[in-house]
Amino acid sequence: MKRILNKISDYKKSMSNVKQSSEHSVFQEYEHIPMEIAIYNAQGEYLYMNYQYLPDPDEKALLIGKSDRDYCQLKGIGIESALERKLFFYEAIEKKKTVQFTEKLNYTEKGKILYFKRIFKPVLSKDGKEVLYVILFGSNLTAIILAQKELKYLAYFDKVTGLKNRDAFYQELDRIILESARTDPQRMVAVLFCGLDNFKMVNDSLGHAVGDLVLKEVAERMNRMLRATDYMFRLGGDEFTVIIQNIKNEYDAGQVAEKLIQEFDQPFVIGAHEINYLSLSVGVVIFPRDGKSSEELVRNADAAMYNVKNREKNDFQFFSEEMTQLTNDRLKIVRNLKSVISKKDYENQFKLFYQPIIEKEKEGNYRIAGSEALIRWTNPELGQVSPAHFIPIAEESNLINQFGSWILEKSINDFIHMTEKHKQNLYVSVNLSAKQLRSSQTVKTIAQLIKHTGINPQHLQLEITETSYMEDESNTIDNMNALTDLGCNFAIDDFGVGFASLVYLQKIPAKSIKIDRSFINCMGADTKNKELVKSIIQIGQNLNKDVIAEGVEDLTHLDFLEDNCCRKFQGYLFSKPVALDQFETYLADHQMIMPVNRPVIDYPKN
Ligand code: C2E
Ligand code: MG
Ligand code: MG
Numbered sequence: 001m002k003r004i005l006n007k008i009s010d011y012k013k014s015m016s017n018v019k020q021s022s023e024h025s026v027f028q029e030y031e032h033i034p035m036e037i038a039i040y041n042a043q044g045e046y047l048y049m050n051y052q053y054l055p056d057p058d059e060k061a062l063l064i065g066k067s068d069r070d071y072c073q074l075k076g077i078g079i080e081s082a083l084e085r086k087l088f089f090y091e092a093i094e095k096k097k098t099v100q101f102t103e104k105l106n107y108t109e110k111g112k113i114l115y116f117k118r119i120f121k122p123v124l125s126k127d128g129k130e131v132l133y134v135i136l137f138g139s140n141l142t143a144i145i146l147a148q149k150e151l152k153y154l155a156y157f158d159k160v161t162g163l164k165n166r167d168a169f170y171q172e173l174d175r176i177i178l179e180s181a182r183t184d185p186q187r188m189v190a191v192l193f194c195g196l197d198n199f200k201m202v203n204d205s206l207g208h209a210v211g212d213l214v215l216k217e218v219a220e221r222m223n224r225m226l227r228a229t230d231y232m233f234r235l236g237g238d239e240f241t242v243i244i245q246n247i248k249n250e251y252d253a254g255q256v257a258e259k260l261i262q263e264f265d266q267p268f269v270i271g272a273h274e275i276n277y278l279s280l281s282v283g284v285v286i287f288p289r290d291g292k293s294s295e296e297l298v299r300n301a302d303a304a305m306y307n308v309k310n311r312e313k314n315d316f317q318f319f320s321e322e323m324t325q326l327t328n329d330r331l332k333i334v335r336n337l338k339s340v341i342s343k344k345d346y347e348n349q350f351k352l353f354y355q356p357i358i359e360k361e362k363e364g365n366y367r368i369a370g371s372e373a374l375i376r377w378t379n380p381e382l383g384q385v386s387p388a389h390f391i392p393i394a395e396e397s398n399l400i401n402q403f404g405s406w407i408l409e410k411s412i413n414d415f416i417h418m419t420e421k422h423k424q425n426l427y428v429s430v431n432l433s434a435k436q437l438r439s440s441q442t443v444k445t446i447a448q449l450i451k452h453t454g455i456n457p458q459h460l461q462l463e464i465t466e467t468s469y470m471e472d473e474s475n476t477i478d479n480m481n482a483l484t485d486l487g488c489n490f491a492i493d494d495f496g497v498g499f500a501s502l503v504y505l506q507k508i509p510a511k512s513i514k515i516d517r518s519f520i521n522c523m524g525a526d527t528k529n530k531e532l533v534k535s536i537i538q539i540g541q542n543l544n545k546d547v548i549a550e551g552v553e554d555l556t557h558l559d560f561l562e563d564n565c566c567r568k569f570q571g572y573l574f575s576k577p578v579a580l581d582q583f584e585t586y587l588a589d590h591q592m593i594m595p596v597n598r599p600v601i602d603y604p605k606n
Contacts, residue, residue, distance in 0.1 A: 036138035076109030190253035254327035457487030517551020
């Protein structure tokens with residue numbers, strides 16, 4: 001803008017000696033010519049405007065002797081149009097030649113834009129040295145330009161649904177592929193090829209007009225499920241595609257496909273017709289794994305979609321069979337967990353098992369120091385599902401907090417029950433996932449449970465993993481501090497596999513560390529592994545933490561750990577996780593958990 005203004009002022013200076021004409025009457029012949037005509041003096045002041053240019057005589061009277069800036073102001077046109085026009089005006093004067101240009105007038109007050117073809121024609125003195133005046137000819141191009149835009153729209157948009165069309169899809173996909181190669185080779189993009197099942201029946205039985213309305217609603221329903229960064233297209237007929245950019249893992253694409261499919265659960269109601277037989281078949285490909293070019297990706301996504309259509313329809317499939325299987329398993333888990341949560345069916349499907357945490361008292365003398373609560377899930381559709389499998393999925397799909405409080409409540413109640421009955425000095429250890437630890441609701445739940453059950457908070461140990469406190473440090477540490485203030489203890493579970501630095505270990509208020517069972521398991525394989533376990537025990541002890549060895553399966557493990565001053569153990573050597581009543585038999589008779597082939601010293605019950 002500054003550049004334009006400078007240029008104009010330069011021109012003004014150089015043109016100040018151009019003679020101004022005042023022979024208004026000679027211009028009257030232009031009055032009824034059917035195009036816009038305006039005449040300026042060499043300073044850019046209006047000398048004359050014809051009826052087409054400005055029909056209102058009062059406005060005309062106001063503008064004679066004024067500039068384009070005044071014209072724009074009077075007509076409510078953005079001032080930038082006047083500045084742009086001025087540039088062409090001075091070009092015509094300087095070159096003493098006709099200048100043509102296209103002008104866009106933005107009627108900001110009325111909210112409309114008009115386009116004009118403009119010509120500035122300088123009229124020169126007889127000797128050709130001076131510009132006497134400049135004539136502006138104009139014709140309105142708005143209709144033509146809008147028609148061109150409409151053509152462009154038609155070229156890239158689908159008229160029925162308003163979605164972008166096949167050409168736009170290929171253009172967009174090529175752009176994303178190119179961009180990924182340039183900026184981030186790790187980037188994953190998913191393409192979903194979606195085919196509407198049974199759409200032909202709509203057209204055949206209810207006609208194309210209803211068919212079009214159905215397609216419009218399909219587009220709306222599907223669009224609702226997508227994020228602003230996803231793209232959706234109609235390729236034609238009953239085929240749609242979706243591009244999901246920057247997915248974190250492949251499952252996300254499966255989840256989107258599942259959501260799109262669910263959008264067809266509700267019938268389509270078009271006027272008096274209720275259509276309940278439409279569904280969606282989706283083929284999913286992941287760039288770059290399933291194809292490097294748009295053609296290859298589309299071919300493979302199309303093949304995956306046709307596989308679904310040839311089976312039962314109303315489903316999705318990845319191009320890679322393995323991925324389909326994994327995603328389906330995962331989605332089944334999510335669906336069933338959601339159903340347990342919504343029906344509060346915890347008692348029927350979940351059980352807590354307990355595994356004793358053993359403490360060596362003196363040579364050959366062990367006691368049960370605590371019990372780790374471990375969830376078991378038996379689902380009517382899926383059978384028994386291991387927590388190692390479903391807990392990470394529950395965490396990723398943000399479901400863990402919803403049943404996490406049930407686990408806390410149940411394990412604390414079981415603990416109260418077992419200690420009241422068996423009067424032993426025990427603690428209960430409950431696993432908390434990272435998301436639970438991050439939520440302030442967990443602190444509230446635990447505070448309430450302490451209050452209502454009367455559990456001594458010192459007897460509640462919360463197991464967290466190293467990675468939990470590395471992500472979103474501030475919330476996590478705040479919650480850990482709040483729970484420590486309540487009196488609870490923390491143990492770092494699976495210690496050694498989560499890459500936590502010693503700095504973290506020092507910083508967080510944990511009483512114990514639990515050496516991951518993978519270290520104990522491979523102790524026999526290599527002396528280096530034994531050295532590693534030895535060092536972990538030493539680190540724990542130097543930092544004043546209780547060290548618990550997990551996965552103690554045989555006597556060689558136990559001997560080595562004891563020789564290296566580890567005093568707490570958990571593992572199949574003593575007991576697998578067992579149901580509450582079985583655990584109670586251990587409490588009634590500690591000998592039951594004594595490792596076989598060891599001298600058993602009778603343990604006095606307290
Ligand atoms: P974890 O907290 O490290 O629990 C120990 C796991 O090791 C348990 O598996 C236990 O059965 C198994 N284990 C114990 N001793 C031995 C042994 O000597 N040998 C072998 N091979 N395994 C042994 P489980 O019950 O399948 O639980 C797996 C993981 O699932 C748990 O690892 C924990 O991370 C998670 N989990 C279980 N229950 C819960 C829960 O209630 N809440 C949360 N957030 N996570 C849970
Ligand atoms: Mg644990
Ligand atoms: Mg563990």
